[in-house]
Amino acid sequence: MSLSIPSGTSATATAISGMRAAQRNLDTSAHNVANLQTPGFKRQTAEQMAQPGLGGVSTALRQAPDASGDGFAHLADDLVEQRMSLYSFAANLKTVETEDQMLGTLLDTRA
Known part of the structure; x- marks a missing residue:
C-alpha cells in the first residue's frame, strides 16, 4: 500500500x-498466522513509535522473543491484532474523510 503523506502536521x-501503521500491523500478524507451522519460523511484531514534532507514528518490525517455541500459543493474539488493525485503519480513514469534508465546506464559495 502506498499512501503519500502531506507535509505538515495536519489531521x-x-x-x-496511522493507516500505514495499521496496515503494517495487519501484514505482520497475517505473516505470523500464515507461517505458523513453518519449521524454525520466528514470529514478528510491529512496534509503533510516536513521531514528536512531525505528528503520527512510525512502525518498525522486530523478531518476537518466543520462549515457548509453540506458534499456536500466539494465534489468538495475532487474530486479535488483525481485528484491532482493521478498526484502527477504519478510524484513521474516517479522520481523512472528515477533514476532506470540512475543507470542502470551507472552500465552497456557494454554500
Missing part, C-alpha cells in the same frame, strides 16, 4: 501515518 498527515 490528514497524522491519520495517513
